[in-house]
Amino acid sequence: MFRRLPEIETATQAVSFTIDGRPASARAGDSVAAALLANGVTACRTTPVSGAARGPYCMMGVCFDCLVTIDGTGNRQGCQVRVAPGMAVETQNGKREVER
Amino acid sequence: MTQPSRGGEYDVAVIGGGLVGSALAWGLARAGQTVAMLDEGDIAVRPSRGNFALVWVQGKGLGMPEYAGWTKKSSDDWSGFADLLREQTGLDVAYRRPGGFMPMLSEEDLQARANTMMRLHNQPDMIRYPYEVMDRETLRKELPFIGPDVVGGTYCPLDGHCNSLRLLRTLHKGIGLLGVDYRPNHRVERIEHRDGGFRMSIADGGAGGEVRAGKIVLAAGHDSARLAPMVGLSAPVRPQRGHVIVTEKTAPFLHHPTVYVRQTDEGGVMIGDSFEEAGFDTTLQPGISSAIAERAIRFFPLLGKLNVVRSWAALRVLTPDGFPIYEESKTAPGAFVATCHSGVTLAANHALTLAPLIAAGGLGDGFTPFSARRFHVPQAA
Amino acid sequence: MSAPNPKFDFDIAVVGSGPAGLAAAALAASKGASVVLLDEQAEPGGQIYRAVTETPVRDRKVLGPDYWHGAELLGPLRDSGAAHWPGAVVWSVARPREDAADGHRPIQIGLSRNGSAAMLTVRHVILATGALERPFPIPGWTLPGVLGAGAAQVLLKTSGLVPSGATVMAGSGPLLWLLAWQYLQAGARIDAILDTTPKENWRAALPLLPGFLRSPYLGKGMKLMLEVRRKLTVIGNVTALRAEGAIGGDSALKSVVYTRNGAEHRLPADTLLLHHGVIPNLNLANATGCAQRWDEQQRCWRPTTDEWGATSVEGVSLAGDGAGIGGARAAEEAGRLAALDALHRLGRIGREQRDKAAVPFRAALDRALTGRAFLDTLYTPAEAFRAPADDTIVCRCEEITAGAVREAVRLGCSGPNQAKSFLRCGMGPCQGRLCGPTVTEVIAAERGVSPAEVGYYRLRPPVKPITLAELAALPKTDADIDAVFKH
Numbered sequence: 003m004f005r006r007l008p009e010i011e012t013a014t015q016a017v018s019f020t021i022d023g024r025p026a027s028a029r030a031g032d033s034v035a036a037a038l039l040a041n042g043v044t045a046c047r048t049t050p051v052s053g054a055a056r057g058p059y060c061m062m063g064v065c066f067d068c069l070v071t072i073d074g075t076g077n078r079q080g081c082q083v084r085v086a087p088g089m090a091v092e093t094q095n096g097k098r099e100v101e102r
Numbered sequence: 103m104t105q106p107s108r109g110g111e112y113d114v115a116v117i118g119g120g121l122v123g124s125a126l127a128w129g130l131a132r133a134g135q136t137v138a139m140l141d142e143g144d145i146a147v148r149p150s151r152g153n154f155a156l157v158w159v160q161g162k163g164l165g166m167p168e169y170a171g172w173t174k175k176s177s178d179d180w181s182g183f184a185d186l187l188r189e190q191t192g193l194d195v196a197y198r199r200p201g202g203f204m205p206m207l208s209e210e211d212l213q214a215r216a217n218t219m220m221r222l223h224n225q226p227d228m229i230r231y232p233y234e235v236m237d238r239e240t241l242r243k244e245l246p247f248i249g250p251d252v253v254g255g256t257y258c259p260l261d262g263h264c265n266s267l268r269l270l271r272t273l274h275k276g277i278g279l280l281g282v283d284y285r286p287n288h289r290v291e292r293i294e295h296r297d298g299g300f301r302m303s304i305a306d307g308g309a310g311g312e313v314r315a316g317k318i319v320l321a322a323g324h325d326s327a328r329l330a331p332m333v334g335l336s337a338p339v340r341p342q343r344g345h346v347i348v349t350e351k352t353a354p355f356l357h358h359p360t361v362y363v364r365q366t367d368e369g370g371v372m373i374g375d376s377f378e379e380a381g382f383d384t385t386l387q388p389g390i391s392s393a394i395a396e397r398a399i400r401f402f403p404l405l406g407k408l409n410v411v412r413s414w415a416a417l418r419v420l421t422p423d424g425f426p427i428y429e430e431s432k433t434a435p436g437a438f439v440a441t442c443h444s445g446v447t448l449a450a451n452h453a454l455t456l457a458p459l460i461a462a463g464g465l466g467d468g469f470t471p472f473s474a475r476r477f478h479v480p481q482a483a
Numbered sequence: 484m485s486a487p488n489p490k491f492d493f494d495i496a497v498v499g500s501g502p503a504g505l506a507a508a509a510l511a512a513s514k515g516a517s518v519v520l521l522d523e524q525a526e527p528g529g530q531i532y533r534a535v536t537e538t539p540v541r542d543r544k545v546l547g548p549d550y551w552h553g554a555e556l557l558g559p560l561r562d563s564g565a566a567h568w569p570g571a572v573v574w575s576v577a578r579p580r581e582d583a584a585d586g587h588r589p590i591q592i593g594l595s596r597n598g599s600a601a602m603l604t605v606r607h608v609i610l611a612t613g614a615l616e617r618p619f620p621i622p623g624w625t626l627p628g629v630l631g632a633g634a635a636q637v638l639l640k641t642s643g644l645v646p647s648g649a650t651v652m653a654g655s656g657p658l659l660w661l662l663a664w665q666y667l668q669a670g671a672r673i674d675a676i677l678d679t680t681p682k683e684n685w686r687a688a689l690p691l692l693p694g695f696l697r698s699p700y701l702g703k704g705m706k707l708m709l710e711v712r713r714k715l716t717v718i719g720n721v722t723a724l725r726a727e728g729a730i731g732g733d734s735a736l737k738s739v740v741y742t743r744n745g746a747e748h749r750l751p752a753d754t755l756l757l758h759h760g761v762i763p764n765l766n767l768a769n770a771t772g773c774a775q776r777w778d779e780q781q782r783c784w785r786p787t788t789d790e791w792g793a794t795s796v797e798g799v800s801l802a803g804d805g806a807g808i809g810g811a812r813a814a815e816e817a818g819r820l821a822a823l824d825a826l827h828r829l830g831r832i833g834r835e836q837r838d839k840a841a842v843p844f845r846a847a848l849d850r851a852l853t854g855r856a857f858l859d860t861l862y863t864p865a866e867a868f869r870a871p872a873d874d875t876i877v878c879r880c881e882e883i884t885a886g887a888v889r890e891a892v893r894l895g896c897s898g899p900n901q902a903k904s905f906l907r908c909g910m911g912p913c914q915g916r917l918c919g920p921t922v923t924e925v926i927a928a929e930r931g932v933s934p935a936e937v938g939y940y941r942l943r944p945p946v947k948p949i950t951l952a953e954l955a956a957l958p959k960t961d962a963d964i965d966a967v968f969k970h
Contacts, residue, residue: 031534052882
């Protein structure tokens with residue numbers, strides 16, 4: 003669980019996006035992974051091997067644990083993509099589907 | 103379970119720990135032989151770690167019908183082989199035989215392919231097997247995701263695939279259970295045939311020392327070319343490079359293997375391949391990977407969005423005519439060579455047919471067509 | 484691609500815009516070379532100076548003066564005229580075999596930008612790929628809620644996010660203390676710090692203390708650690724750790740169990756931040772074919788380089804933590820040295836000019852590295868964390884345990900590449916970054932040989948995923964096409 007330092011709310015712009023269709027709010031400059039954590043979503047997918055839950059771990063693009071579906075494209079590294087207004091972020095279950 | 107024999111002496115030493123070597127070692131140990139398997143180390147030229155994992159029949163053997171028959175036999179025995187391995191080791195090598203396709207991108211290619219299949223089956227002594235030449239619409243019923251460029255293809259119900267890396271691991275586990283003495287970092291420097299047996303000197307960079315055996319089987323892939331002449335054999339093999347690409351794990355969607363694209367039991371999509379004469383250089387060429395990717399997308403456009411997670415270049419072990427060599431030495435009886443570039447497809451044969459023959463003492467006349475003497479016929483002027 | 488006279492897009496490409504890359508690009512471009520700085524992040528700074536141009540944490544005391552030093556590297560870059568391409572993921576660096584007509588063999592860089600891949604041809608490349616956190620495999624480290632301390636620091640820098648709820652930090656090393664100190668400044672909650680620094684390390688590190696005492700960074704680091712120890716609960720001599728989810732569930736972290744003096748203790752936790760040092764991020768160098776060696780003092784693999792950062796592959800050099808851990812200030816100087824050498828190799832400056840210009844940088848580098856041996860030795864993780872117990876997942880992607888790796892060794896796997904074939908460990912999308920060091924250590928311990936003898940994964944491009952469509956759109960020669968289609 004993560005919270006925003008109080009000063010940030012005034013220092014940055016709010017960004018509206020969705021997590022699994024639910025409205026959510028982040029701040030300009032957030033990566034998708036940071037935006038998920040800021041919204042209380044610590045688990046963003048289940049693995050394609052055992053189905054175990056995973057969440058962001060490294061936040062620098064090396065661990066590939068924060069994979070999510072972004073605007074319909076699966077297996078994107080949430081920590082490497084900036085959240086954008088209107089973005090549709092979806093958590094993932096197991097293996098990626100070939101058509102998304 | 104047999105015990106490794108005393109003082110580094112074995113009934114058989116198998117030289118090479120890839121798919122050919124470990125399938126033979128497994129079969130030899132099952133036949134009651136005491137076996138050592140001598141292998142190189144962690145980094146070596148290892149086609150067994152880079153292959154495409156097809157258990158493939160269609161199209162093989164034009165020019166040598168015995169090879170077509172040998173291939174079909176292995177395919178027929180593969181299911182039982184996989185069962186034996188599972189019973190012994192508890193590991194599933196994921197063998198499936200749903201029938202395989204060779205899709206085609208032009209009418210000329212499809213016609214040429216149909217002709218090849220016809221000529222193959224018109225050879226004398228050919229053991230025929232079912233196959234179909236399909237037009238686009240028929241093919242699309244089986245492979246719904248084909249792209250607009252695909253004009254048709256050939257299909258053979260005998261074709262299948264497995265998890266070839268798990269096969270390698272399973273065979274290694276199996277030979278361990280059978281008491282085979284597996285020796286990594288044992289690159290064989292020299293082989294001497296003396297007193298009716300064989301002495302192998304191990305390279306000093308590795309373990310060093312000497313291993314002795316009554317019989318030896320050269321299953322060393324590319325290195326068999328160097329080793330064979332030491333025991334009066336010949337293995338004129340050369341490396342032919344092939345690039346392979348694999349994608350991230352994807353929910354199952356491709357239910358048949360094709361020659362170029364298959365989905366593994368774990369979900370990744372394997373995409374091949376290329377044919378390059380580049381010596382032992384395994385450096386990846388981005389342009390070749392790109393051409394492979396482009397072709398795969400023409401076959402199955404929906405692959406385009408998938409992420410490539412790994413790619414590699416492996417070196418096929420190729421004889422001048424592309425067919426295997428199986429032979430016992432005339433001058434050093436008890437020395438055998440087994441080399442092929444289809445170590446997955448032929449694994450069942452190597453384990454269940456070839457190994458028992460070697461254990462019993464000889465290959466017999468059936469293997470005469472596979473002798474390397476076929477390359478020594480003087481060329482007509 | 485392999486045309487006889489390749490057109491060079493740039494003289495020099497620098498990969499990574501942390502301190503080494505920023506300094507290298509600025510210096511090389513200021514001497515007239517055409518330079519492109521490629522970086523996968525949207526803004527320069529690397530991880531150490533992550534978001535230094537735009538962090539919402541404007542209270543400068545929170546991130547501290549060492550962080551804000553990063554901003555000083557940006558002016559010289561801007562003034563130098565170097566091109567800066569953010570959002571450029573480099574997935575391949577290769578030197579084709581064909582020689583160019585002018586004697587310079589081109590380096591080809593595969594990159595992906597805005598969803599499309601391209602090949603860039605340059606004369607020289609400086610890899611400044613930095614460091615990543617040393618994998619810290621404990622039971623439960625894959626649970627949501629368990630993150631690297633470095634990851635938590637990125638969240639702080641980029642987004643002003645700090646943990647809420649019960650928070651435990653565990654491990655050892657300077658970054659752990661720095662983060663704890665930054666959290667203190669920010670008023671974030673930390674319930675406990677579990678210090679895993681092995682007691683024995685002090686004995687080995689003590690002889691190196693005099694060197695450390697000469698370090699210009701000593702005062703700062705020491706003050707910071709003392710402040711943290713004074714204000715927070717620090718539990719030392721922790722010898723085992725595990726993260727646990729709800730009973731019978733694996734959906735999120737609930738508690739941290741640690742062992743101290745042989746007894747187990749449990750702390751409730753919503754967030755566990757793990758850290759035991761950083762290691763070179765060497766995937767790109769490895770896949771490029773650069774030779775690497777085992778560094779016993781830092782207990783990690785590092786690409787082999789000369790005093791200028793030149794690797795075993797002609798035209799490819801390394802600068803910064805990607806070549807061996809030295810910290811941000813050392814990285815900066817190493818970047819400048821690599822840039823000078825690249826300029827010399829390209830014929831832009833003579834040998835004497837290079838050597839003369841290098842004098843102050845080399846002196847600064849030596850100063851920055853003073854005391855490093857002490858830190859390396861003191862913070863060497865205990866073997867129990869480097870080669871964990873059988874039930875611990877080591878490969879997060881393929882979910883392979885240490886026990887499975889040990890079983891592969893018993894089957895005869897003498898190194899990580901055969902183990903990778905047998906188990907798939909290291910075959911997932913992270914390409915061994917999160918398991919490679921552990922797999923080497925586990926195999927070495929199981930075989931009773933040194934990690935140097937065991938070796939490391941042989942990696943291949945793409946070192947970062949690109950889509951099949953991107954790959955398909957790359958340029959191809961007729962020979963490439965024939966190799967695929969004419970068969």
